Amino acid sequence: MGVIRRYSGRGGRHRWQGVAVESYPDPSVQAVTKQVVVGQDDGARNYSVRYFEIAPGGCSSLDRHAHDHAVVILTGSGRARLGEETHAIGFGDVVYIGPEEVHQFENTGAEPLGFLCVASRKQAAD
Amino acid sequence: MGVIRRYSGRGGRHRWQGVAVESYPDPSVQAVTKQVVVGQDDGARNYSVRYFEIAPGGCSSLDRHAHDHAVVILTGSGRARLGEETHAIGFGDVVYIGPEEVHQFENTGAEPLGFLCVASRKQAAD
Numbered sequence: 001m002g003v004i005r006r007y008s009g010r011g012g013r014h015r016w017q018g019v020a021v022e023s024y025p026d027p028s029v030q031a032v033t034k035q036v037v038v039g040q041d042d043g044a045r046n047y048s049v050r051y052f053e054i055a056p057g058g059c060s061s062l063d064r065h066a067h068d069h070a071v072v073i074l075t076g077s078g079r080a081r082l083g084e085e086t087h088a089i090g091f092g093d094v095v096y097i098g099p100e101e102v103h104q105f106e107n108t109g110a111e112p113l114g115f116l117c118v119a120s121r122k123q124a125a126d
Numbered sequence: 127m128g129v130i131r132r133y134s135g136r137g138g139r140h141r142w143q144g145v146a147v148e149s150y151p152d153p154s155v156q157a158v159t160k161q162v163v164v165g166q167d168d169g170a171r172n173y174s175v176r177y178f179e180i181a182p183g184g185c186s187s188l189d190r191h192a193h194d195h196a197v198v199i200l201t202g203s204g205r206a207r208l209g210e211e212t213h214a215i216g217f218g219d220v221v222y223i224g225p226e227e228v229h230q231f232e233n234t235g236a237e238p239l240g241f242l243c244v245a246s247r248k249q250a251a252d
Contacts, residue, residue, distance in 0.1 A: 002208035002227050007199075007218025016220060038196040038244075042222045046246050047173050049196045049220075070164040070175045072242060073133075082128035092133025094142060094175070096168045101128050116198060118164075118244055120172050 003042045012075050014051055014114050024052075024060070031058025031107075037116075047120055052105075054078070054113040059106035067120050069103070071095040076113035079106045129168045138201050140177055140240050150178075150186070157184020157233075163242075173244055178231075180204070180239040185232035193246050195223040197231075202239035205232045 006017040015021070016037055024032040031054055038049040051074070054060060062081070071080075077090040081104040082097065089095065089105075097103045107113035132143040141147070142163055150158040157180055164175040177200070180186060188207070197206075203216040207230040208223065215221065215231075223229045233239035 001224050002229065003220075003222040003224075004206070004208070004213045004215070005220035005222070007216070007220070009218055014218060016218070037198070037220045038222045043224050044194060044196065044222060046194070047196070047244060049198070049244060068170060068172070070170065070173070070244075072163070072175070080130070082130070087130045089130070090133070092135055092140060092142070094129075094131035094133070094163045096129040096131070096164045096170060098127050098129075098169050103128065116242070118173060118175060118196075 001043065003038075005037055012111055012114075014053070014074060016051075026061040029058075029061050031055040032060055047118055050117050050119065052115055052117055054105060054107040056107050056110055056112070060104055062102065062104045064100060064102045066099050068099050068101075069095075069097040070118040071097065071105075072116045074114045074116060076107060076111045077109040078113045079108055080104070081106075127169065129164075131163055138237055138240075140179070140200060142177075152187040155184075155187050157181040158186055173246055176243050176245065178241055178243055180231060180233040182233050182236055182238070186230055188228065188230045190226060190228045192225050194225050194227075195221075195229070196244040197221040197223065198242045200240045200242060202233060202237045203235040204239045205234055206230070207232075 009015040135141040161177045
C-alpha cells in the first residue's frame with residue numbers, strides 16, 4: 001500500500017504530518033534532528049529516506065561504516081567532509097558517500113542545514 | 127570514493143553539473159525528463175536517486191512493477207495516482223509507492239512538477 005506523507009514545514013523548517021522529530025542516534029550530538037519520511041513502517045524493505053536538520057554551529061558525528069549514503073541538501077549551507085577533503089555545500093547539492101568513507105556534515109550558516117539522506121534499511125540508524 | 131554533485135538549477139528548474147537531462151524511459155511520453163543524481167556510475171550498488179521533471183499538462187506513464195519507490199516533491203504541483211486513489215501533491219510531500227502498486231504522476235500546475243525518486247539499482251530504469 002502506498003503512503004502520502006504531507007509536508008507541514010514552515011519558514012525553512014521541513015516537517016511532515018505524522019513524522020516524529022527524533023534526536024540524533026549519537027546522544028553526544030545535540031544539534032541534529034532526524035525525521036524518517038520513508039521507512040520500514042511504510043513497508044519499505046530496501047531503504048529508508050530520512051531528513052536531518054543541523055542547527056547553526058552544529059555538526060553530525062564523524063562517521064565511517066560499510067553502507068553508503070545519498071544526500072540531497074534542501075536548506076541552509078555548510079561543509080561536508082568526505083575522507084580527507086572538505087567541500088562547501090548548499091541548496092540542491094548532492095553528496096554520495098561511498099562505503100567506509102569518513103564523512104561529517106557541519107552547519108556554517110545562520111539557518112538550519114537540512115538534507116535528505118537515503119540509507120539501506122538495515123543501516124537506517126545512522 | 128564520495129562524489130559531490132553541484133547544483134546548477136535556476137528559476138525552479140533543477141539541474142546538476144555533469145548530469146545529463148535524459149528523455150523518459152517510455153518513448154511515448156514526451157513531457158518528462160530524468161536526471162540520475164546518484165547512480166551506479168558513482169559506485170552506488172543498492173539504489174539510484176533520480177530527479178524527474180514533468181512539464182505542465184504532462185504525466186508519467188501509468189506504471190506497476192515489483193519494486194517500490196520513495197518520492198519527494200521538490201517543485202510544482204499536481205496529482206499522484208496510487209492504486210485506485212488520486213491525491214493532490216505539492217512541495218515537500220512524500221509519496222511511498224509499494225510493490226505492484228499502480229502509480230502515475232500528473233502535472234496540473236503552471237510550473238514544472240519536479241521530484242526526487244529513489245529506486246533499487248536494478249530497477250533504476252523506471
